[in-house]
Amino acid sequence: xxxxxxxxxxxxxxxxxxxxxxxxxxxxxxxxxxxxxxxxxxxxxxxxxxxxxxxxxxxxxxxxxxxxxxxxxxxxxxxxxxxxxxxxxxxxxxxxxxxxxxxxxxxxxxxxxxxxxxxxxxxxxxxxxxxxxxxxxxxxxxxxxxxxxxxxxxxxxxxxxxxxxxxxxxxxxxxxxxxxxxxxxxxxxxxxxxxxxxxxxxxxxxxxxxxxxx
Numbered sequence: 001x002x003x004x005x006x007x008x009x010x011x012x013x014x015x016x017x018x019x020x021x022x023x024x025x026x027x028x029x030x031x032x033x034x035x036x037x038x039x040x041x042x043x044x045x046x047x048x049x050x051x052x053x054x055x056x057x058x059x060x061x062x063x064x065x066x067x068x069x070x071x072x073x074x075x076x077x078x079x080x081x082x083x084x085x086x087x088x089x090x091x092x093x094x095x096x097x098x099x100x101x102x103x104x105x106x107x108x109x110x111x112x113x114x115x116x117x118x119x120x121x122x123x124x125x126x127x128x129x130x131x132x133x134x135x136x137x138x139x140x141x142x143x144x145x146x147x148x149x150x151x152x153x154x155x156x157x158x159x160x161x162x163x164x165x166x167x168x169x170x171x172x173x174x175x176x177x178x179x180x181x182x183x184x185x186x187x188x189x190x191x192x193x194x195x196x197x198x199x200x201x202x203x204x205x206x207x208x209x210x211x212x213x214x
Contacts, residue, residue: 004030014039018063021046029053032077036063043090044068047076051093059084064105067091073112087125101125106148111135114157122148127166130155135175136182138162142169150195161192161212170197177203181210188213 002010007028012019018039024032025047032048034041035058043065048055055077057065064087067074071091079096082088087105093112099120101107106125114133123145129135134157142148142165149169152159159175160182171193173179179202183190193214200206 004028009033013037014041018042018059020044020068022068026053031056034058035060037061039063040066040086041084042066042068043074045072045076046074048078051076051095052078054079054081055094057082057084059086062086062103064088065090097129124148127151129153131157133157134160136160136162137164138182140164142166163194164192165194166196167194168196170199171195172199172201174201175203177205178208179206179212181207181212183213186211186213 001023004026009030010024011033014036016038019036020042022044026049029049031054033056037060040063041059055075062085065082065084067089073093074090076093080094081098083100085103088099089108091110097117099107101122104124107120107127109129111131115131116136119139120127121141122143124143126148127142128151130153132155135154137152140150142150147168150164150166150171153174156176158178159173160180162182164171179200191213
């Protein structure tokens with residue numbers, strides 16, 4: 001447990017065996033950086049400036065970023081940058097996500113509001129990202145080393161597709177409102193989705209203003 005009541009950062013690194021983070025909070029302006037070597041980084045509540053500052057999470061040599069508190073929010077911040085060897089599973093209240101799994105493991109992120117996924121990549125694993133409001137998927141790539149699917153969901157808003165890839169598997173996109181094209185251009189060079197199978201489910205339209213390219 002770590003608490004900074006004024007302005008200032010939290011930076012904690014575990015050198016062996018992993019780390020359980022029951023609570024890490026900066027109340028003033030301050031980023032939070034947490035890393036674990038040789039084991040999981042398990043998250044209770046990590047809150048950076050009530051959502052105004054960035055959170056950086058890393059596992060080194062082995063280990064996943066995991067959820068300690070069930071369905072409650074794990075990470076509150078502006079941007080979450082998460083890099084793990086064996087998977088990422090977290091509930092968030094953030095604006096921007098950058099996530100990477102470099103070994104075998106999935107990315108599973110549930111967002112309470114809207115979110116932009118700047119980048120989400122797995123080497124060998126599925127990607128599942130849900131936002132209760134709008135979801136912008138700028139770059140999402142599942143299983144650069146093999147088979148893995150992508151599941152993108154906006155419960156109450158639009159899903160804006162940049163480039164989403166599951167080259168040997170399936171992409172599912174579900175939107176409470178519209179599924180839209182986030183790339184300015186048409187044809188293969190501007191493909192929104194590259195996959196073996198594609199399923200699009202929308203409450204009010206797919207590619208209404210600009211068609212979805214595949």
